Amino acid sequence: MRSLRNILVIATTAATVVVFTVMVVALYVSTRIKLLNRFDNSLLEKARLLASTIEYDDDGDLDLEFKEMDMREFEAGAEGYLQFWLDGDKLLYRSPSLGASDLNQFGGTDEEPAFSWVDLPEGRRGRAVGYTYNPRFDIDYDEDKYEYDDDDDEKDKAKKLRKKLKKERKIERARSRMKPMTLMLGRDTGPIDAILGDLFTQILVTGILAVIILAGVLWFVVRRSMKPLDRLATQISQVGDEDLSKRIELAKAPSEIIPVRDRLNDLLSRLEAAFQRERSFSADVAHELRNPIAGLRSTMEITLGKEREVGEYQEAIDDSLEITTQMQDMVEKLLSLARLESGQVEIKPEDVALNELIDSEWKTLAESADTKKLKVHWESGEPVRVTTDASLLRIVVRNILENAVSYADEGGDIRIEVASGNGKADISVSNSSSKIDREQAEHVFKRFWRSDVARTDAGLHCGLGLPLVKKVAEVLGGTATVSTSDNGDFKISISVSNYEAG
Amino acid sequence: MAILFIEDYKPLLKSVTKGLREAGYTVDSTGDGEEGLWFALTGKYDVIILDLMLPNVDGLTILKKLRKKENPVHVLILTAKDTLDDKLKGLDLGADDYLVKPFAFEELLARVRALVRRNYEKKSPLITVADLEIDSNKRIAKRAGKPLDLTAREYAILEFMALNAGNVVSRTNIWENIYDSAAEAYSNVVDVYINALRRKLEDGGLSRLIHTRRGEGYVLEEKD
Numbered sequence: 001m002r003s004l005r006n007i008l009v010i011a012t013t014a015a016t017v018v019v020f021t022v023m024v025v026a027l028y029v030s031t032r033i034k035l036l037n038r039f040d041n042s043l044l045e046k047a048r049l050l051a052s053t054i055e056y057d058d059d060g061d062l063d064l065e066f067k068e069m070d071m072r073e074f075e076a077g078a079e080g081y082l083q084f085w086l087d088g089d090k091l092l093y094r095s096p097s098l099g100a101s102d103l104n105q106f107g108g109t110d111e112e113p114a115f116s117w118v119d120l121p122e123g124r125r126g127r128a129v130g131y132t133y134n135p136r137f138d139i140d141y142d143e144d145k146y147e148y149d150d151d152d153d154e155k156d157k158a159k160k161l162r163k164k165l166k167k168e169r170k171i172e173r174a175r176s177r178m179k180p181m182t183l184m185l186g187r188d189t190g191p192i193d194a195i196l197g198d199l200f201t202q203i204l205v206t207g208i209l210a211v212i213i214l215a216g217v218l219w220f221v222v223r224r225s226m227k228p229l230d231r232l233a234t235q236i237s238q239v240g241d242e243d244l245s246k247r248i249e250l251a252k253a254p255s256e257i258i259p260v261r262d263r264l265n266d267l268l269s270r271l272e273a274a275f276q277r278e279r280s281f282s283a284d285v286a287h288e289l290r291n292p293i294a295g296l297r298s299t300m301e302i303t304l305g306k307e308r309e310v311g312e313y314q315e316a317i318d319d320s321l322e323i324t325t326q327m328q329d330m331v332e333k334l335l336s337l338a339r340l341e342s343g344q345v346e347i348k349p350e351d352v353a354l355n356e357l358i359d360s361e362w363k364t365l366a367e368s369a370d371t372k373k374l375k376v377h378w379e380s381g382e383p384v385r386v387t388t389d390a391s392l393l394r395i396v397v398r399n400i401l402e403n404a405v406s407y408a409d410e411g412g413d414i415r416i417e418v419a420s421g422n423g424k425a426d427i428s429v430s431n432s433s434s435k436i437d438r439e440q441a442e443h444v445f446k447r448f449w450r451s452d453v454a455r456t457d458a459g460l461h462c463g464l465g466l467p468l469v470k471k472v473a474e475v476l477g478g479t480a481t482v483s484t485s486d487n488g489d490f491k492i493s494i495s496v497s498n499y500e501a502g
Numbered sequence: 503m504a505i506l507f508i509e510d511y512k513p514l515l516k517s518v519t520k521g522l523r524e525a526g527y528t529v530d531s532t533g534d535g536e537e538g539l540w541f542a543l544t545g546k547y548d549v550i551i552l553d554l555m556l557p558n559v560d561g562l563t564i565l566k567k568l569r570k571k572e573n574p575v576h577v578l579i580l581t582a583k584d585t586l587d588d589k590l591k592g593l594d595l596g597a598d599d600y601l602v603k604p605f606a607f608e609e610l611l612a613r614v615r616a617l618v619r620r621n622y623e624k625k626s627p628l629i630t631v632a633d634l635e636i637d638s639n640k641r642i643a644k645r646a647g648k649p650l651d652l653t654a655r656e657y658a659i660l661e662f663m664a665l666n667a668g669n670v671v672s673r674t675n676i677w678e679n680i681y682d683s684a685a686e687a688y689s690n691v692v693d694v695y696i697n698a699l700r701r702k703l704e705d706g707g708l709s710r711l712i713h714t715r716r717g718e719g720y721v722l723e724e725k726d
Contacts, residue, residue, distance in 0.1 A: 290582035
């Protein structure tokens, strides 16, 4: 199982190990380079010092003065190795540490001494510096000695000149005997490797300890900071299907969890509201079906209770039929609503002439409007067209017209208006209604809500017509609104845009 | 026995009113809460059958107002609301019974009968005065073991008088019990029914049970 906690601990620890390793390697390498540099410098320094002690004298003989210096480091078994050659390969001196072996020459000049790794006797390894140079020529030549004084006579002068020439010839001779000297100075690097090894071991041990401690601390800290997630899970698990009113509290939650908690609580609120709606809707449906069923049952039971005249049976059947029709109407509206809500309705857009739609729907209502002596203000006029689903729009038109006829005051007015423009069509139907006030008007789109007026002839209206209108209008991408005017007009306005798929 | 039926669903109002009348009750019915409250406060009823969701004034308000005025009338709530909460609310406000729609009409009748009996503090459906036996469930009366052939109105008057046996009941009392408020009063209708009842009760030379109290009314009792 992927665990955030493990991922965090492992990733952080691994990253630390990598960073640490890189650091250690860099440190090791740079320290080693620095140490070797110093090593080389001290080698060169020593070499120069030794080299400077070798001189040619007036006779052109080499004077190996270094032999009188402290040469302990070159003794047998010591770490220093020294070898001099004259004129290339004529061995001049070999330190006792070298025994019978030689250091390899690898070039280098006085200006640019060469450094190299070398294999040393007894299987040792070390660094060496080497270069070829001309040893100093230590002559005892004092010019002044041969300068003429004012009081010198010719003889003295000639003597001085002869002496000077003799000296110069001697020097010349000695100079011609001078040969270049090659020096190799090596030293075992064992001590450096030992220091580096120690350093490396120490760093490694410290590092491993640090990583282990870090991983432990990380694990603890991550575990601690993940606690709110556990609490969140516990709290979520306590939210049951039965009771959605519970909210996730999670006091002292870290800022990363707060949005999660808040979104979850939002979700719970929406779920609760939806469940509540669903529950009360089911209760409403049950309630609304009980009345007509009670009506049907008692009508039938009472009629069957004793022998009756034919006319009474007919009346009872008429009554039952009427109840059945109302129930059918209600069930159909409920099914329409349910279908619209679950998105099972396919919208087939076509060009609809609104005027014709209103004319055809009005035909079925004209008679009841006449009975109520309603004055209808409706002029078909210029055709108003809209691209939408004709059968759904028909539901809207039928219901708002029915609503107007049902609730208009006796002898009142009904005003139907249509308009179009900006890619949409508006329909508004208003009726004079002294019994519905502004406050009540706000409820007309609620399911099963009926005004007291509607309740008075209970059964005729199930309180689903206008909610259906609103739902259909929304599905068609439009709106349905109601308004009341001060002179007691109740108005429903529908606005439907040209339908665009998607 | 007079019943007030307040119910806003018209088909139910119509059929149940008819059924109750056929069962011999005097029924006033209305589909409006406000009118119903007025009936309840002004009329004299044995039982009020009350719907809860009513236009203008709802059922619980009617009940509250009745109980506030200490009106002891028995109230049966007849409603589509079936939750325990609704039932408790109704009963706590002083309803005597609660019946959920849809219902069997026979059950409604039985509950109404039970409430009527409670009016006369009787638990048994059987009423006995001397050798007169009335079974208010079966709505039959027997004198000396012999069944009487009574019309619904005659039975209603006899039951009413038997429940008040030994006490004087006025013509108005009887009138209120057998006619709903819409009927016009005929001064001698009650006397006509009483005469018819006496004839049937005394058939075969049995002793008189319904006696006239001049200026007061009638009393049903056995006189030595």
